Amino acid sequence: xxxxxxxxxxxxxxRSWLEPLQIAAASPLQLEVLDESHPQSRTSPYYLTLxxxxxxxxxxxxxxxxIMYAPGGLPRAERExxxxxxxxxxxxxxxxxxxxxxxxxxARRSDTVEQVFADPASAGTSERERAIVRxxxxxxxxxxxxxxxxxxxxxxxxxxxxxxxxxLHAVAIFGWANRLMQNLGEPEGVDG
Amino acid sequence: MxxxxxxxxxxxxxxxxxxxxxxxPSDRTIAMPSDDSADVIDRAAGLAPGDPxxxxxxFRAKVVEATEASHEALLRQPVEGLSTADRxxxxxxxxxxxxxxxxxxxxxxxxxxxxxxxxxxxxxxPAMLQFAAALTTDPRRGDRxxxxxxxxAGLDDAAIVALAQLVAFLxxxxxxxxxxxxxxxxxxxxxx
Numbered sequence: 001x002x003x004x005x006x007x008x009x010x011x012x013x014x015r016s017w018l019e020p021l022q023i024a025a026a027s028p029l030q031l032e033v034l035d036e037s038h039p040q041s042r043t044s045p046y047y048l049t050l051x052x053x054x055x056x057x058x059x060x061x062x063x064x065x066x067i068m069y070a071p072g073g074l075p076r077a078e079r080e081x082x083x084x085x086x087x088x089x090x091x092x093x094x095x096x097x098x099x100x101x102x103x104x105x106x107a108r109r110s111d112t113v114e115q116v117f118a119d120p121a122s123a124g125t126s127e128r129e130r131a132i133v134r135x136x137x138x139x140x141x142x143x144x145x146x147x148x149x150x151x152x153x154x155x156x157x158x159x160x161x162x163x164x165x166x167x168l169h170a171v172a173i174f175g176w177a178n179r180l181m182q183n184l185g186e187p188e189g190v191d192g
Numbered sequence: 193m194x195x196x197x198x199x200x201x202x203x204x205x206x207x208x209x210x211x212x213x214x215x216x217p218s219d220r221t222i223a224m225p226s227d228d229s230a231d232v233i234d235r236a237a238g239l240a241p242g243d244p245x246x247x248x249x250x251f252r253a254k255v256v257e258a259t260e261a262s263h264e265a266l267l268r269q270p271v272e273g274l275s276t277a278d279r280x281x282x283x284x285x286x287x288x289x290x291x292x293x294x295x296x297x298x299x300x301x302x303x304x305x306x307x308x309x310x311x312x313x314x315x316x317x318p319a320m321l322q323f324a325a326a327l328t329t330d331p332r333r334g335d336r337x338x339x340x341x342x343x344x345a346g347l348d349d350a351a352i353v354a355l356a357q358l359v360a361f362l363x364x365x366x367x368x369x370x371x372x373x374x375x376x377x378x379x380x381x382x383x384x
Contacts, residue, residue, distance in 0.1 A: 017339045018349040052350040055265045056357045062258035070252065091332040143370035144291030151378035161248040161375065168371030169255055172364045179327055179360035183334030184353070 002100070002110060004117040007093060009100035009110070013188040014181065020048035030054045037061035049184055064177070067169040074159075074166035077106035078132055082167055084113070085136040086174035088120050094187040095178050128157040136171045231260045233365065236294040237372035245375055263365070266358045267302070273351045277308035278317055279358055285321050286328045286359055292366035319345035320355055327359045 002009045021030060023042055033054040034041040038061070041047035050057045068079055080103040087095035100113045115123035120137060124130030131153040138150045154164050181187075228241045233256075239246040249256055267279050280303040287296040303309050314320075319341050326333040342352050 017336050018352060049349075050353060050357070052353040053269075053271070053357060055269055056262070056354060059258050059262040059265050060357065060361070063255055063262060066252060066254035066258060070254065073251065139367050139371055143367045146370045146374040148374060148378035148380075151374050155378065161245060162251045164375060165248055165252065165371075168368060168375075169252065172367035172371065175331075175367050176360045176364035179331045179334070179363055180356060182331045183327055183338065183356055183360075186336075 002114055002117060004114070007088060007096045007100070007117045009097055009104065009113055010189075011101070012094050012097045014044075014046050014094050014185055015188050016045045016049045016185040018049050018052075018184060020045045021051045023048070026051065027054070033058045033061070037065075045185065046181070050180070060176070064173055067166070067173050074163040074170070075106075077103055078129075079166060079170040080106060081112065081116075081129065081132055082136045082170040083174045083177075085116055085120055085123070085133050086140050086171050087178055088116055089137055089140045090174070090178040090182070092174075092178040092182050094181050095174065097187075099174075131157045131159075132167060135167060139168060139171045140175065231256065232263055232295075232298060233259060233368055233372070236292075236298055236369045238294070238376060239372060245372060245379065249372070259365070259368070262361055266354070266361050271351055271354045273314070273316070273347055274354055275308050275311075275314065277303065277306050277311065278314050278320065279355075280306060281313060281317065282320055282324045282355070282358060283362055286324045286362045287366060289325055290328050290363075290366050292369060295362075295366055295369060314346075316342070316345035316347055320347075323355065324359045324362075327356070328363060331363075 023031075026034070030051045031042075034047055034051055034057075037047055037050075037057060038044065041051075047057070050060070068083070069076070080099050084096060084099040084103055087099055096117075100110075100117075103113060104110045112123065112125050112129060115125070116133070120133060124133045135150060135154055139146055151164065154167070159167070230239065230241060230246070234240070234246060234249070237245075239249070267283065268276055271279075280299050284296055284299040284303060287293075287299060323338055323342055326338065339352060342355070347355065
């Protein structure tokens, strides 16, 4: 278990500031979209809140699942690293806890998580991890200034176009996910 | 059919259907990703069919498809209390303050082509723009008070979900475009 700077890799709950959909009142389309979004979505306040707009949720989930789970390309642990770094940079405690856990499960180690919680800017246990972490921070904080100099370190550690696109998708979709988590509700189970 | 007429026909088509009667995305008229078409992201990033990066994006055809379908659903799908014109105004505002110039031009063009562009905007628009600006520039600024302000402006929970999804999506979309633009600049620096 890692706790540092307000972040944790423990399992947290999330409470909606809106009224989540009551499952008994769900339309057939809402049920269908919930089921294709996440295995536990029928009991998740987050998915039940987003289910107020089922078609928007459907396409968001299709993008999210393809970005984070599709085989090939960038190794999944590295996509999770990108997701975790963006979540820490955006201050999303809930998303950070989920994706720190996923990284630990896929990479079978937690040293990088400790470093990211302590100081994202210097985190990374290898040149490749450091390149991924720095790119995730740059695209999160200054998208309008991003340039060739931000891509060069990724190419220098051997990443090809398809892998770089996987990384930028993972970073970008957490710009989306964090904003929903942080603006429609708040994490529970955090004690300072 | 001209572009403007096509845009009207598309809006009219979607408006006739209720959410539940809309067929799944695969049956709809959303452009499927292919090697000879350019979507909103391609155009904003300056990628033409045949470019190596245009092809590399299609390695994740599901992401390309779901991103374009999200754009369509978030901007064009009918939402009670949230006109397409006002959503395009929100998109233009968010992209402008984020410095996403090519996307801002895209939304400006879409707004000019939209049937409701001349109609007065909703009295809730100032609150919507304020929410969009805060969420776009710093996701940590999200709090319950911002949701309450939208409710006081007349938005119900389903409309708030639609607005939050739209603004969060824009943060994703503008980062995908920024990443691809940087990759393009990086490729320009190496021998073709």
